[in-house]
Amino acid sequence: MNGKTHTPLIQVSKRETLPWQKSWLIRGIAIVAALVVCALITTMLTGENPIQVYGSMVSGAFGTGRRIWQLLRNVAILLTISLAVTPAFKMRFWNVGAEGQVMAGALACTVTMLYLGDKLPNALLILVMLIASVAAGALWAFIPAFFKAKWNTNETLFTLMMNYIATQLIAFFIVWKYPNGTGTMGIVNQDTRAGWLPRLGGNEFILIILVSVVITALMYVYLNYTKHGYELSVVGESERTARYVGIKVGKVVLRTLILSGAVCGIVGFLLVAGVHHSISTNIAGGQGFTAVMVSWLAHFNPIMMVFSSFLLCFLGQGADQISTDLGLDHAFGDILTGVILFFIIGSEFFINYKIKFRSGEERKGEIENA
Amino acid sequence: MKKVIAIVLCLVMCVGALAACSNSTESKMKVGFIFLHDENSTYDLNFLNAAKETCEKLGVEYILRTNIPEDQKCKETAEDLIDQGCTIIFADSFGHEDYLIEAAKDHPEVQFCHATGTKAHTANLSNFHNAFASIYEGRYLAGIAAGMKLNEMIASGKITADQAKMGYVGAFTYAEVISGYTSFYLGAKSVCPSVTMEVTFTGSWYDETAEKEGALKLISNGCVLISQHADSMGAPTACESNNVPNVSYNGSTIKEAPNTFIVSSRINWSPYFEYMIGQVKDGKAIDTDWTGTIATGSVVLTDVNTNVAAAGTVEAIEAAKAQLEAGTLHVFNTDTFTKDGAKLDSYLADVNTDADFTPDTEVISDGYFHESEKRSAPYFDIQIDGITLLDVNFG
Numbered sequence: 001m002n003g004k005t006h007t008p009l010i011q012v013s014k015r016e017t018l019p020w021q022k023s024w025l026i027r028g029i030a031i032v033a034a035l036v037v038c039a040l041i042t043t044m045l046t047g048e049n050p051i052q053v054y055g056s057m058v059s060g061a062f063g064t065g066r067r068i069w070q071l072l073r074n075v076a077i078l079l080t081i082s083l084a085v086t087p088a089f090k091m092r093f094w095n096v097g098a099e100g101q102v103m104a105g106a107l108a109c110t111v112t113m114l115y116l117g118d119k120l121p122n123a124l125l126i127l128v129m130l131i132a133s134v135a136a137g138a139l140w141a142f143i144p145a146f147f148k149a150k151w152n153t154n155e156t157l158f159t160l161m162m163n164y165i166a167t168q169l170i171a172f173f174i175v176w177k178y179p180n181g182t183g184t185m186g187i188v189n190q191d192t193r194a195g196w197l198p199r200l201g202g203n204e205f206i207l208i209i210l211v212s213v214v215i216t217a218l219m220y221v222y223l224n225y226t227k228h229g230y231e232l233s234v235v236g237e238s239e240r241t242a243r244y245v246g247i248k249v250g251k252v253v254l255r256t257l258i259l260s261g262a263v264c265g266i267v268g269f270l271l272v273a274g275v276h277h278s279i280s281t282n283i284a285g286g287q288g289f290t291a292v293m294v295s296w297l298a299h300f301n302p303i304m305m306v307f308s309s310f311l312l313c314f315l316g317q318g319a320d321q322i323s324t325d326l327g328l329d330h331a332f333g334d335i336l337t338g339v340i341l342f343f344i345i346g347s348e349f350f351i352n353y354k355i356k357f358r359s360g361e362e363r364k365g366e367i368e369n370a
Numbered sequence: 371m372k373k374v375i376a377i378v379l380c381l382v383m384c385v386g387a388l389a390a391c392s393n394s395t396e397s398k399m400k401v402g403f404i405f406l407h408d409e410n411s412t413y414d415l416n417f418l419n420a421a422k423e424t425c426e427k428l429g430v431e432y433i434l435r436t437n438i439p440e441d442q443k444c445k446e447t448a449e450d451l452i453d454q455g456c457t458i459i460f461a462d463s464f465g466h467e468d469y470l471i472e473a474a475k476d477h478p479e480v481q482f483c484h485a486t487g488t489k490a491h492t493a494n495l496s497n498f499h500n501a502f503a504s505i506y507e508g509r510y511l512a513g514i515a516a517g518m519k520l521n522e523m524i525a526s527g528k529i530t531a532d533q534a535k536m537g538y539v540g541a542f543t544y545a546e547v548i549s550g551y552t553s554f555y556l557g558a559k560s561v562c563p564s565v566t567m568e569v570t571f572t573g574s575w576y577d578e579t580a581e582k583e584g585a586l587k588l589i590s591n592g593c594v595l596i597s598q599h600a601d602s603m604g605a606p607t608a609c610e611s612n613n614v615p616n617v618s619y620n621g622s623t624i625k626e627a628p629n630t631f632i633v634s635s636r637i638n639w640s641p642y643f644e645y646m647i648g649q650v651k652d653g654k655a656i657d658t659d660w661t662g663t664i665a666t667g668s669v670v671l672t673d674v675n676t677n678v679a680a681a682g683t684v685e686a687i688e689a690a691k692a693q694l695e696a697g698t699l700h701v702f703n704t705d706t707f708t709k710d711g712a713k714l715d716s717y718l719a720d721v722n723t724d725a726d727f728t729p730d731t732e733v734i735s736d737g738y739f740h741e742s743e744k745r746s747a748p749y750f751d752i753q754i755d756g757i758t759l760l761d762v763n764f765g
Contacts, residue, residue: 064453070446175573179762180727180751182542183573184440184465187472276442278468283441323436330408330437 011356023351030347034340048326060321061314071317073205076212077267078287079309082294083219083302084263087256090300091232097159099288100166101140101261105268107170108136110279113188113195125195130269137265138258145257149250167281185278197274208274220302232256315340400431402451404444406463408436411576412620413601417462420639428647440465448473452480458650474498481656483646486546488723488747490658501642502746503662506553507694508635508669510701513557514690515633515683516595516617520562522680529594531564537588538569539581539598539605543762549741549748550599553701555757568593570760578602589614615678622672632679634672641666659746664695702739707754719749
């Protein structure tokens with residue numbers, strides 16, 4: 001290189017934190033760009049009018065009162081799972097096992113509901129179901145945390161594997177319970193409705209939404225204003241620093257993961273007692289993974305997660321409607337969702353990094369030096 | 371920024387509202403259909419085609435909702451369809467039933483019709499109905515085509531009579547599947563007495579990989595002809611690439627398997643859809659359990675692929691079909707099969723669904739098993755001799 005410094009064509013460097021207006025402007029531009037690209041894809045691939053496609057999307061999410069309630073309920077569920085994984089992420093513990101933790105909670109809830117349905121008064125039954133779900137979810141997170149704390153195993157792989165075990169446990173339970181069935185459970189206690197969450201004011205959605213609001217507030221406080229929250233962020237920043245200041249890292253890992261799993265267990269409970277009144281291997285529906293994205297998009301901020309989970313649920317519900325209204329395959333709606341997410345996640349890059357192109361003068365200088 | 375978002379949202383909502391307005395026409399009857407999968411599944415495609423065809427023929431509006439899982443989403447979809455003005459809701463998968471019943475309880479003014487379900491006759495709901503067809507008769511006829519093919523292989527010296535083993539890719543060890551493969555087997559046995567059969571289960575109604583693997587396993591076990599009760603192209607394509615004859619289900623797979631497809635039986639749902647819509651139009655009640663037959667045009671066979679089928683297959687099928695229609699031939703004639711080496715004179719089937727599958731109804735009389743007479747969905751679940759179940763520990 002003749003000892004000379006070479007200026008690359010594109011320079012990428014970390015930015016100072018942008019003022020929030022600017023960062024939101026970048027995000028806004030990304031969304032507009034995504035909509036334009038989606039419109040192009042729509043016209044090219046299907047010949048449909050993109051405005052109509054976006055109209056379907058909006059109508060799928062907001063078209064009727066019932067759809068709006070469902071959207072809010074779906075947001076509540078996704079948000080709660082995202083809140084559950086957040087403390088672990090803040091601690092740089094890659095818990096990708098929320099899916100399994102929700103399933104473990106749901107399975108415990110179903111079993112309790114099925115076998116104690118006619119033995120306990122309803123209020124007590126629901127309480128027992130909740131405790132069982134929380135315990136099962138917590139256990140499902142505790143196992144990989146214990147191995148991590150004790151033997152420093154890889155938590156990403158471990159939590160991922162726990163998902164498959166949970167799926168198969170549910171599949172096994174259904175086949176064991178209904179050997180001559182079709183792999184579905186059917187509604188539990190359909191006649192007695194034992195263990196079903198009450199409908200507040202006749203509305204089946206409100207209770208779940210309220211629970212998520214409370215958990216969001218509590219999680220916000222826990223992460224930002226408690227000693228525990230502080231400790232886990234120190235562990236996340238640097239384990240060595242944490243040790244140096246006397247934080248017992250293993251203990252923090254275990255404690256945080258139990259919390260993570262317990263909140264996932266609550267979601268499992270809500271899904272079984274409040275939504276499906278049954279269980280299937282698909283009960284978490286991949287939301288344990290979507291939650292990872294929600295949490296990251298929101299930079300682990302519980303309040304911002306309300307928006308990111310809302311966005312993802314809106315896109316999902318909208319994609320469904322597109323396929324119904326326009327007779328397009330479901331995959332098409334997913335393509336649009338993918339494009340929009342790609343742009344939104346991509347915009348985070350431009351918020352965090354500065355891109356500088358090599359200026360003409362620098363280039364000129366290089367040529368002269370050569 | 372918030373303002374901008376608010377304005378954008380408002381605009382988009384207005385567009386949505388306008389789009390909704392322009393769609394509304396004079397109040398025509400509207401039917402909502404709920405499907406477990408989409409047109410990639412042969413099972414759902416069969417329903418989708420019949421739904422479109424019938425509604426267009428009768429001039430009623432319809433909404434098709436595909437990929438609706440067997441959970442609360444089914445009830446919510448039904449209610450969404452009701453919000454859009456549907457007065458009849460139809461769902462096509464067994465697991466939809468409980469959720470449809472919940473919707474039926476909450477919406478007594480809407481009629482709910484459900485294929486393959488078992489609970490209508492015990493649910494005490496005047497607006498919830500089950501429907502199915504005597505598809506075991508179609509399977510039996512398709513079985514005759516299989517048996518004739520085996521005979522051809524035996525006659526040509528390709529296999530011995532003892533090697534006449536068929537393979538069957540099933541979904542679940544569930545009565546509908548058992549009834550299906552048993553009637554298929556009995557059809558084959560009626561022309562090829564030495565036939566045996568192996569059945570493998572995938573544990574899913576639609577799992578292309580598992581169905582393909584299942585078919586390949588059966589072929590490597592020495593099965594010389596394959597049929598299936600699972601909804602993907604897995605088994606037909608496995609047969610085509612191994613040059614093993616295939617008797618299909620839900621519709622013709624001749625395009626995918628031109629050199630191995632023999633014939634396929636399927637339920638034609640159009641007669642039921644016409645009936646269901648007609649009854650509501652006339653203000654009459656829909657039957658709690660409706661069983662379509664060959665005579666109603668509900669049980670049909672595709673054209674026989676004469677390039678693959680044995681000579682005389684079409685005629686043999688026609689002859690048996692005439693006997694079935696005349697009531698002189700019964701598929702589950704107790705003289706034609708044994709269980710543990712003995713003929714059955716009596717059998718209690720689980721007709722009234724309960725959690726423990728308690729047998730409750732005598733179904734053998736006059737020398738045959740009365741399938742789909744006590745309720746529309748099949749309840750033949752006897753493991754008869756000659757059929758080996760390979761793996762029942764799916765999941």
